[in-house]
Amino acid sequence: MTMTGPVDRPTTAYTVHASVTEAGAAVIEAGTQRIAFDASWGRPQPVALPGPADLLASALAACLLKNVERCSALLPFRYERADVVVTAHRQDRPPSFTRLWYELSLVTDESPRRIELLHENLRRYGTVYNTLAVVCELDGTVVAATEPSGH
Incomplete structure (x- = not known):
């Protein structure tokens, strides 16, 4: 769905539905999936299900x-596999x-220069990346083999 934003730029809207029971069991409906x-x-840690912090990461x-x-198609950039580990640091107060x-x-x-170009594009064009980078420190590395x- 496309809507007009505050400066007349088209925006895309994403809608999910979530519900919880009194016992804390919750589910998100996103697309055609239930999470x-x-x-x-x-509840003592660890629990079997991810919590909101896990979902943000x-x-x-x-x-x-x-x-x-996306970059594999646009640059083009060849890769056989990609894995990522994200760590989120939280403070209490x-x-x-x-x-x-x-x-x-x-x-x-791919060459080291092409890998750095990919990393630059990930930082520049990631919607979630850019949103989170505004509110906290966000950094990472790309390791290639x-x-x-x-894994």
Whole structure:
């Protein structure tokens, strides 16, 4: 769905539906999928289901991987596999994320300069990336290998 934003630029809207029971079992409906998550308070860690912080880190991971795929078509950039690990650092007072860090691992035969170009594009064109970068420190690295590391 396209709408007009405050400065008359077209925007895209994303809508999800979420619900929770009194016991803290929750589900998000996004697209045609249901994502179960933990919305309970005070439950000892670790819990089986991801919580909101895990979902935020997951959104960044998904953004990075989606843009690797985007760049593979636009640049073009060849890769066999991409994996990313995202770590979110949270403080209690006031409650907020202070830092997000990622390590993107690629199996590719692209040159170091092309890998840096990919990384520049990930930072420049990632919607979730750019939104999070406004509110907390966001940084990461790209590690490339020509052979899979056994992930």
